[in-house]
Amino acid sequence: MEDGGEENPNEWPAVSKVVHDCQIYYQNKFPITTTLAWLAYGLRGKELANREFTFINAWGKWYRFQFIKHPSDLMNALKILSPIKIDLGPVYKIPRTRTDTRKTAAANFRNRDEKRAVKHELVFDIDIDVYDDVRSCCQGPQICQECWKFMAIACEIMERTLREDLQLKHILWTFSGRRGIHAWVCDESVRSSSSNQRLKILNAIQKVKSPKDWFNVNFSTDLPHPIKRALNIIKPHFVDIVEKQGLLTTHIDIFMKLLPGAIRTAVEIIFKSCTTPLQKWKVFVAFIQYLNTKAKEKCFLVEMFMLYTCYPKIDGGVSMQINHLLGAPFSVHAKTEKIGIAFDPKKVWHFDLAKVPTVHSLTVQLSDRTPEDNMMVLFYQNAIEVFELFVKEMVVARKRQKAEKIEDQENSTVNSERTQALSITNKTRGSLCLVGRPSTRTPPEEDVRTPGVPKNSAEHAVLELRALRMKFIPKLTTMFPPSKIHPKYRSVNCIKTPTTTPSMIPSIKYSVISEAPPVASPSSSKLATEKIIRLREISRKASLISQVPPVATPSATKLITKKITPPEKISHKT
Structure with missing residues (x-):
């Protein structure tokens, strides 16, 4: 479905060139198979079929609620719609259409629960323009290699916090293509979390609502472990940032407003004898150390200023909203025509913004007008390898978790059946x-x-x-x-x-x-046996006597007497 955007005939030549480059890129270079394998999460397309894709063309028209079931469906959509950018939405309970967003429809109200968003990666969006009050090299959406130091510090702190404190494992880092970085957290435990749960995770990472609130935090006598870890990441690079960005010269007014009244007056006097930002910073650190030797309570103004300057500044709206749209990895950014590539967080300090490929550079390489050892092409290939490795590890872990879950269910069923059988046996054994x-x-x-x-x-x-x-x-x-x-x-x-x-x-x-x-017992068995023998002999003798005729001749009597004479072994008993 289409939303907004109007075609301007004056822009047709430039737009047609971009559209042509994007068509070639999406049909030949875009990692379709790997992207769909990532979004399927090893479930054979069950989640992929309900995932929203949004396509944005060169004139700003949006095609929302596009659902892909097979790689061929995505290829057909890219050919027909000719998008510049691809956004990823949530996984819905059942696929939606544009008419489902109209609140006036009574049927939509009845089926609202069935068509709600149920899953989405927990995404952290960090934009460089939020650091405008502490940088002087660029402003707004512009970014350079000096600005990238803020992104690198934020990435390193976030990576350690997510993995060590929150025990999250599957995190994909991407460059947005214009002004910031995205962290896609793909663990199953957070993908299905609600907005309130996402807000709790966000608050646990940010620590404060606003960077200025760092100066209102009471650290008492010691710093928490996550703060110490963040400061250990910031300190090796902070002096260079102070010198290159001119923190205590260009933005001196902002810095002074953050200090308490008595200390502010003393610092203003001390700074009059300093000329460079580096001199001012060294004098300020020495002054705070001197105060700590005299005061009863330790002062953490140096650490607070470091956190205010370099601690990650996250866009909370992107992280909290489960139905938020965000540019897909390796999608083309419409305003810069750069590719939103993935990168390894362990090599974030070696990330070169000048090597980020544009869609035109990749198109030229495909037409054999650029050698294969071109820096942008190699940078893109390395990004593809990072993405493929991440998806492979995540899918394998997902399948392993699924197998372990099935095995646990089977074991619990067997144990319950065994317990039930034992209880029945114990009951019937006594009855x-x-x-x-x-x-x-x-x-x-x-x-x-x-x-x-x-x-x-x-x-x-x-x-x-x-x-x-x-x-x-x-x-x-x-x-x-x-x-x-x-x-x-x-x-x-x-x-x-x-x-x-x-x-x-x-x-x-x-x-x-x-x-x-x-x-x-053996004795009772012996007596019973002798009794049986006696009874059998008496019974046999009685049966023979009953057969004697009423009148017996001497010969017959002699014969009968001879026949019924009992054995010697029982004659004395009878």
Whole structure:
């Protein structure tokens, strides 16, 4: 969709040249694949499909709410719309259109939650024109290598703060192409943060709302660790900044207003004998050191002035707003025609603004009119390598986090199922009933391994049978109902025999186990065996006597008497 901007026929020749150069650049040099891999975050295009792209053409027309699902879609948009600049917006819950921004639509109000922005990188924008009150080499959006020292110090302080204090890992640094630098924080924990959460992070980094507030901070007796770290970064370069920017000559009025009344009067008198900014700074440092030797409380005016001059000055609106539009890395800046390239924060002090490529320089190189060892071309290639390395490390880390999250979920599921199974087992172990009468005692399975019990003893067999009972009784009860079991297998005495060994256990019916006594000693098993033998012999004798006829001949009586004579080993007992 289009917003603003009108075509001026007088500008057509110059504009047509820029449009032609941008078309060649975006179709041949722009890192489309790497950019889309970065914005997909290893999720196979799920987030990319809901990411807003905004294209701005040479006449200032804006094409908002463009959504890309595939690299070919981006290529087609670049060919059709012929943009100069590409801006990146947030990730929406569902893709939006221009009509969704009209508040008068009732349907939009009902679906407002579904079409809201849910994710965006936490971006820190630092512009050089905010340092106009402490620099004299340039003003406004203009930037030179001397101005870059402020950017380098801000980058180094921010890099240390984000990584060490906030434990953030995936940070992409880019030059905007005109007047500042951008820090794209791509960690998942901050991309989905709300505006209030982003404000808290911003306040934690900035420390004060305005640079002038540094002179109102009460540091008491010592400085906090983040402030000490920032001062250690500033001090090696501050004397050079004072001398090159003329801090205590050009901007002397601003400096004097920041000092307390009594100290201001003394400093004005001291400065009358100094001519250069460096002399004034050395005298001022010596004067504050002298005051610290006499005063009870330490004075931190030297440190406050360093922080006021060089501490990062961040554009809070860009960082807080989740739906903010910002120029994409390697996009062309419409006003300077320079490429917004990525750079390594470890090499920020070696960043050369003169080597930042323009879209025309890259177009000329593609037409073979510039050698491949051209400084701008090499600078651009190094920036592409930095960007590709960042995206590769971030995607790998993102996939690793996703795999670890899935593994943790699986482990928690297994642990919960295991805990649930153990709780069910503990409940059913005490409530299981045996076939026949209920058991009054349910020994645990560990009783089988009770020390001191002989392995082949009857007691060992009983304990092992009870362990098997807990495992197999539910299945056997279903397979063999009690009504179908022969009565002789329900005899109590079968389990008391001392000849019962673990090798015989599989052949014993499960109904016998239900009537097993708690403990079977060897002596009781022996008495039970003798009783069984006596009962069997008496039963056999009774059955033979019942078969004798009423009248018996002597021969028959003799034969029967001979037949029923009991064995010698039990004759004395009968």
